[in-house]
Amino acid sequence: MSNGQGRMEEPARERERLIETIGREVKNGRVLRAMAETPRELFMPTRLRSRAYDNEAFAIGYGQTISQPLMVALMLDALDPAPGDVVLDVGAGSGYQAALLSRLARRVVSVERVPQLAESARERLAALPAANAVVHHTPDALGWPSEAPYDGIVVAASAPSAPPALLAQLREGGQLVIPLGPPHEQRLAVITKTADGAGVRWLGACRFVPLLGAEGWGE
Numbered sequence: 126m127s128n129g130q131g132r133m134e135e136p137a138r139e140r141e142r143l144i145e146t147i148g149r150e151v152k153n154g155r156v157l158r159a160m161a162e163t164p165r166e167l168f169m170p171t172r173l174r175s176r177a178y179d180n181e182a183f184a185i186g187y188g189q190t191i192s193q194p195l196m197v198a199l200m201l202d203a204l205d206p207a208p209g210d211v212v213l214d215v216g217a218g219s220g221y222q223a224a225l226l227s228r229l230a231r232r233v234v235s236v237e238r239v240p241q242l243a244e245s246a247r248e249r250l251a252a253l254p255a256a257n258a259v260v261h262h263t264p265d266a267l268g269w270p271s272e273a274p275y276d277g278i279v280v281a282a283s284a285p286s287a288p289p290a291l292l293a294q295l296r297e298g299g300q301l302v303i304p305l306g307p308p309h310e311q312r313l314a315v316i317t318k319t320a321d322g323a324g325v326r327w328l329g330a331c332r333f334v335p336l337l338g339a340e341g342w343g344e
Contacts, residue, residue: 136166139178146180147195153202159228160198165191167249168221187239189334191219192281196331200279203315203328204302206230210276213268213294216336217260220246222281227255234272236263238337267338268294275299283311283333287325288340292318304333308342 144161151157166177168191173183182193192200201222206212210230214223217237223246226233235258237243243262250258261269267290268278274296280303287301295301295318304311313328335342 136164136177140165143178143180143194147198150195151198151202153198153205155229156198156201156225159201159225160194162228163221163224163253165194165221167252168219168224185219185242187242189216189218189239189242191221192333197222197225199328200281200302200313201225201229203313204277204279204300206277211272213273213275213278213291214258214281215268215278215291216281217246218242218281220249220258220260222279223258223260224250224253224255226279227253227258230276231257233258234269234275235260236269237261238264240264265338267291267340270294278302280304280336281333282336282341283308283331284336284341287314287316287323288336290340292316292323304331308335 144157148157166174169177180194182190185191206229211232212226212230214226214233214235217223217235223233223235240262243260247260267288273294275294276299278291278295278301283304291301297318299318301316303314305314306312311331313331315326317324
């Protein structure tokens, strides 16, 4: 094997090791397969690509992060989108979570407040390619109401409580996965919309950047 071939295979081996680690806690085969097939290094800042398969969150600029792979897996496992679902991804960031969702759902609508991140996420998804995922720059609105109702919504930022604007965009029976709680530490909430309101299932502790705007933590 040449040195060049070794360098090409190394990310694949590292990805495999990461999937093995995540698989100790997440048993959803579809989620694990999506992670095994998606090159996280494509969604990392160039200077950090050698650490793409560390089980850590990393800063991607503009006060945002690419989430820890285990946390992404836990959120997607909780959402558990069906192959025919249309899913809203709030907080596109680097585009990594949208890329994973593109392998799990029929269509992914991803929204991002930061224009530079929205553009780079589009470019990365196009390079993958993930033709069933679209990224919208949304500096003011929360979500993307024109394609609602969604079968599922996943939010990569923390809020003090479930945002009414997102619940309004969720179909009855659909699930909203979102970290809720104060800025220093939250718990992951799985909220199922019902005819009478919503039911909440709580998962473990987590820590995310704040959701900004009127239904988050302000500006």
